[in-house]
Amino acid sequence: MPGTTPRPRVFSGMQPTADSLHLGNYLGALRQWVALQDDHDAFYCVVDLHAITAGHDPDDLRRRTRAVAAQYLAAGVDPERSTLFVQSHAPEHAQLAWVLGCITGFGEASRMTQFKDKAARQGTEGATVGLFTYPVLQAADILLYQADLVPVGEDQRQHIELTRDLGGRFNSRFGEVFRLPQPHIARATAKILDLQDPTAKMSKSIGGAGLVELLDDPKRIEKRIKSAVTDTGRDVLYDPEGKPGVSNLMTILAAFTGTTVERVQDDFAGRGYGDLKKAVAEAVLATAVPLAERQRALLEDPAELDRLLARGAEKARAVAAGTLAAVYDRVGFVPA
């Protein structure tokens, strides 16, 4: 509309590497996405190209791609206001990743801690070149859309810094093309911890009993929360260094009930860990159960979901193609 200021642009994505998102994905990322779409021009992607970097089964990938898209919708991503699409439907992501890979230092990519952690788990032969260049593809995802903000969990901060470095390097070498994005990290829920090992972040690829999946059976969700590792103390106190397990549960409760950890601490004064866990389980299920129902209903009509994703891809490509054309021109590729 003439005279209106364009809304800031947001881009983010998740890998379809599991059937269900977990509490960390939801609180660290998806919930922020829903809030941001009100006053931002939002692009939300199911990053299936990223999901093949660590070995996968094709049928699982197909099912999970639709399942994750349905979870975005079930959580409140509105396809009328946001552009919701699948990464492989916009080939510009892989095309830009190649160009950016050619201005990324090998040493620079080797310093990415997520690669080092995942490669350590998979061994030298198990870790692929795709896993190594994962952050370069992520930079392409973000830069293609000229995003101002990238809502993610704390684990992605280093990748966003790399994105800024690569975008800035391209701009100074070849001329201004990219807007440099800022991470948007919700301080309170930036790193939800594994319930069994509260020194590690909750993660799909680690899995195990410390992971709480939103679409899991409610009884199992409850059981996992009630079996969360705490400490030998008795008081519900927020002390992330000294009491990481209890503090993590307080963070989860505060986030799901829209309050603060200080308030949780006051509410639980004189009460034990059992009471806290019960309250956490109730709060998680109050969101997870209706979300699972909405997701199931959406998956009952896969053709409609596919139509919606195709529409999203068309909108995404209209932006991505413009950025890629500018990049190709600046690097000196002869027009096709």
Ligand code: ATP
């Ligand atoms: P993996 O462990 O296989 O890398 P993941 O569980 O980290 O998977 P991603 O798809 O890589 O999931 O991440 C999707 C989004 O969820 C990202 O924005 C990421 O920062 C966020 N996220 C993931 N885990 C957590 C967590 N434990 N706490 C907060 N945010 C998280």
